[in-house]
Amino acid sequence: MGLMSRNTGLKTSNISRTTQTRTAVSTASGAILPKPDKTPFGLIRMTIVVVPFLYVGTLISKNFAALLEEHDIFVPEDDDDDD
Template sequence: ELPLNPLFTIDSLQTPFGLLRVFSVVIPFLYVGTQISKNFAALLEEHDIFVPEDDDDDD
């Protein structure tokens, strides 16, 4: 059985700049993902695989 060390607690396990690290990873990958999906949607529309229809039901 491991002896309990009062110097090593749960509070000492916090990562410095944790939230900053999360945002520095999430934001660029979100941006890259949106650019990829925009380019893929344009490619599908260019090759007439998927063309969104304009529904003019305002009449």
């Protein structure tokens, strides 16, 4: 066996070639493991998680926009394009 190296040319290696097995889906003997248990993540659970974070994010952005406007850091200009 040989490996090509960039500077030294042909270099011998004592690395043994083994077959890779996935132990997550099979046992050492090769038997396939049963499917893992699935935790149902229903619409109610998703709503319980998403809605409070959306509400908190809305409050933070609203308060930050008021702070920026109060300190005249970002104040939208009033465009009078009706003329």
